[in-house]
Amino acid sequence: xxxxxxxxxxxGTVVTAERSFAADILxxxxxxxxxxxxxxxxxxxxxIDASGMxxxxxxxxxxxxxxxxxxxxxxxxxxxxGTRAAAFGGTTTLIDFAIQAKGTKMRDALDTWWKKAxxxxxxxxxxxxxxxxxxxxxxxxxxxxxxxxxxxxxxFMAYPGVLMVDxxxxxxxxxxxxxxxxxxxxxxxxxxxxxxxxxxxxAEGKTAPIYHALTRPVTAEAxxxxxxxxxxxxxxxxxxxxxxxxxxxxxxxxxxxxxxxPAFAETCPQYLLLSVEELARPNFEGAKxxxxxxxxxxxxxxxxxxxxxxxxxxxxxxxxxxxGKDDFTKIPNGGPGVENRLQLLFHxxxxxxxxxxxxxxxxxxxxxARLFGLYPRKGTLAAGSDADIVVWDPQASHVISAKTHHMRxxxxxxxxxxxxxxxxxxxxxxxxxxxxxxxxxxxxxxxxLKRAARxxxxx
Ligand SMILES: [Zn+2]
Numbered sequence: 149x150x151x152x153x154x155x156x157x158x159x160g161t162v163v164t165a166e167r168s169f170a171a172d173i174l175x176x177x178x179x180x181x182x183x184x185x186x187x188x189x190x191x192x193x194x195x196i197d198a199s200g201m202x203x204x205x206x207x208x209x210x211x212x213x214x215x216x217x218x219x220x221x222x223x224x225x226x227x228x229x230g231t232r233a234a235a236f237g238g239t240t241t242l243i244d245f246a247i248q249a250k251g252t253k254m255r256d257a258l259d260t261w262w263k264k265a266x267x268x269x270x271x272x273x274x275x276x277x278x279x280x281x282x283x284x285x286x287x288x289x290x291x292x293x294x295x296x297x298x299x300x301x302x303x304f305m306a307y308p309g310v311l312m313v314d315x316x317x318x319x320x321x322x323x324x325x326x327x328x329x330x331x332x333x334x335x336x337x338x339x340x341x342x343x344x345x346x347x348x349x350x351a352e353g354k355t356a357p358i359y360h361a362l363t364r365p366v367t368a369e370a371x372x373x374x375x376x377x378x379x380x381x382x383x384x385x386x387x388x389x390x391x392x393x394x395x396x397x398x399x400x401x402x403x404x405x406x407x408x409x410p411a412f413a414e415t416c417p418q419y420l421l422l423s424v425e426e427l428a429r430p431n432f433e434g435a436k437x438x439x440x441x442x443x444x445x446x447x448x449x450x451x452x453x454x455x456x457x458x459x460x461x462x463x464x465x466x467x468x469x470x471x472g473k474d475d476f477t478k479i480p481n482g483g484p485g486v487e488n489r490l491q492l493l494f495h496x497x498x499x500x501x502x503x504x505x506x507x508x509x510x511x512x513x514x515x516x517a518r519l520f521g522l523y524p525r526k527g528t529l530a531a532g533s534d535a536d537i538v539v540w541d542p543q544a545s546h547v548i549s550a551k552t553h554h555m556r557x558x559x560x561x562x563x564x565x566x567x568x569x570x571x572x573x574x575x576x577x578x579x580x581x582x583x584x585x586x587x588x589x590x591x592x593x594x595x596x597l598k599r600a601a602r603x604x605x606x607x
Contacts, residue, residue: 152177152578153193160198160539164205164528165510173203175535178577182531198539201572204509205529206240206271206536207490208516211390211414211457214244215264219478224462225556227268228591230486233554235271235582235589237487238571240536241526241597243274243516245302250281254289258298262596269594271576272536274520276300276333282317290321291328297598299521300331302390305372306339315379322383329601331519332380333388336372336397337364346477360476361424361435370396377404377411386410386605388519391459393419394436395443402452410605412519414455415444417485417492418561434483445502448511455519456493456511460486462557484557488548488567494540495567518604522597539573546570554587 155175162171162183172187173180189195214230216223225233227244234242246261248254254277261275277293279286279301290301303318304311313321322332345363349355354362373389377400380387392398392413404411423438447453462484472478490512497503503511517527525534545568550560574582581589 154181154191155194155196155575155578156187156189156192157196157198157203157537157539158187158189160201160203162203162529163505163509165506165514168505173529173537175537175575175578178535180529180531180533180535180537183529196539196573200541200543202505202540202542203529204238204538204540205513205527205533206538206574206576207234207238207512208241208243208522208527209234209239209457209460209486209489210243210455210516210520211416211459212242212244212486213459213461214242216245216247216461218463221463224464225460225484225486227265227273227594228270229554229556230460231268231270231273231594232587232589233487235574235576236554236571236587238490238538238540238574239486240271240538240574240576241273241522242271242486243276243300243520245278246275246298247278248280251283254279254286254293258293258296265594265596267592270581270589270591271594272526272597273594274298274522274597274599276302278302278304278311279321280304280311280313282320287320287324290324290330294328294330294601297596299329299599299601299603300333300388302333302335304335304339305376306335306337306342308339308343311335312339315375318376319379319383322380322385322387325385326383329606331386331388331603331605333390334376335391336369336376336389338368338372341368350475350477355475357472357476360472364434366394366396366436366440369394370400373397373400377401377409380411381409386412388605389413391416391419391457392444392453393434393440395440398443398447398452402447405452412454412605414457415448415453416457416459417489418483420444420456421492421496422561445497448497449503449507454511454515456489457516458485458489460484462555464557465559483561484555484559485561487553487555488562490538491546491548491567491570492562492565494542494569499568515604521599521601521603523604526597535575535578537575538571540569541572542569544568544570544572
């Protein structure tokens with residue numbers, strides 16, 4: 149490898165989860181060497197003028213599904229197109245999900261997902277493991293995966309017969325983390341109840357896509373969140389709730405945290421910005437009623453919610469989503485969003501006074517790094533950290549549209565949304581991979597991240 153010349157980023161405002169301050173950043177190779185006012189330019193091979201710009205740690209999206217098999221199709225972004233789109237939006241790390249197929253070893257799934265990512269990923273990535281079957285040796289397998297840097301596992305309380313595991317399995321997995329230091333991520337919805345409601349709807353001829361939303365009462369989410377946290381409390385371990393979408397579920401997390409329990413939760417831009425009243429527009433089947441989003445914003449502000457991720461899981465509208473036009477149970481779940489997370493949260497959060505700049509950074513980068521064992525290598529701007537840096541133009545205006553986005557999908561949940569604030573330049577481990585709307589990275593440069601056990605959730 150030819151050593152990269154040092155890069156000096158001058159005149160910007162450095163923003164971390166703790167504070168904002170005027171300083172220059174000197175990048176040497178893949179790392180940040182120094183952050184201080186008025187660093188000398190002589191040693192640098194390139195000087196970037198960041199006057200009027202914010203310098204943010206690269207975004208970390210802890211919930212994506214690239215190249216994911218579902219219902220006979222696969223999510224339309226693979227590790228190349230998905231990570232490239234992420235980079236355009238200022239995200240420099242993803243944590244995706246490998247899925248254990250029932251009756252097989254988790255290790256096989258890890259190998260499968262490494263193959264999907266190898267030669268394709270543009271930015272660094274970690275993997276969570278979705279556990280569908282503990283089998284004979286599942287608990288020992290969890291320990292070996294932690295040793296491989298897969299320090300978090302996801303379990304489903306929904307989708308009976310496909311992904312759902314029972315409470316005994318959940319409790320065993322939770323209990324095991326006391327020993328191996330992993331973090332359990334929970335898809336918390338009462339799958340048995342939802343399944344019955346869905347079958348009733350189908351029997352009544354209610355098959356249109358809107359019924360995807362209408363067959364998921366918020367109480368089914370709140371109940372499962374409550375049960376998941378209770379099981380973690382009995383096991384004496386932390387827990388992380390994924391894609392929390394309703395006020396009712398949020399209240400359960402808040403109550404647990406008020407009691408001092410290490411319960412954490414993420415929400416996603418679609419739950420903050422779209423509601424079921426808007427389902428006429430394309431297209432987000434998981435939406436809730438419109439009184440929920442303001443409560444979720446409050447939750448982000450008051451640290452009842454700790455992370456914003458996307459659950460990026462794109463399926464094309466024309467051919468893939470159309471599978472469900474006459475039967476909502478056949479719609480592949482999930483929507484595209486990995487490119488727009490920072491834009492949407494900055495505009496609707498920071499610009500509209502709902503979040504401070506530092507809280508914004510904490511939600512999109514620092515806390516996911518801490519909880520998932522990447523901090524301080526990722527998630528902050530500091531000497532010695534990876535040079536994953538976003539030069540953010542707070543004045544840049546951008547209209548979100550499927551016509552211009554970089555995700556490989558033919559619609560946008562946020563079509564026509566105008567946002568102010570966008571990534572001007574994106575650096576991943578010291579390399580400029582996006583600048584002024586041009587891509588300079590390459591497939592395969594992204595590295596698998598071995599994440600540490602006993603991350604921030606354990607402290
Ligand atoms: Zn997901």
